Amino acid sequence: MSTLTIYPTTVETLLADSEGFIFQVIGSHGDIYIVGYDYVDGWFCPCPDHIYRRRECKHIRACKNELDLNHICVSDDLFCEVTA
């Protein structure tokens, strides 16, 4: 029994190199988001939560969790500038 299922998503690392990461995040409804992290520009997710509210969405949190599991540290509060 677990009450800590806070990441109802599947995260797959598509790319990891010296510039950052690209993840494929599959949401709880089967929706797919490509989430990126760039060491210069920060996190980016194409979902409305991130683009319009400019905050850390659940997809980014899921990716951070994935990095945590692999003991990779990245900046917590760095976001891409989004010009809508």
Ligand SMILES: [Zn+2]
């Ligand atoms: Zn998102």
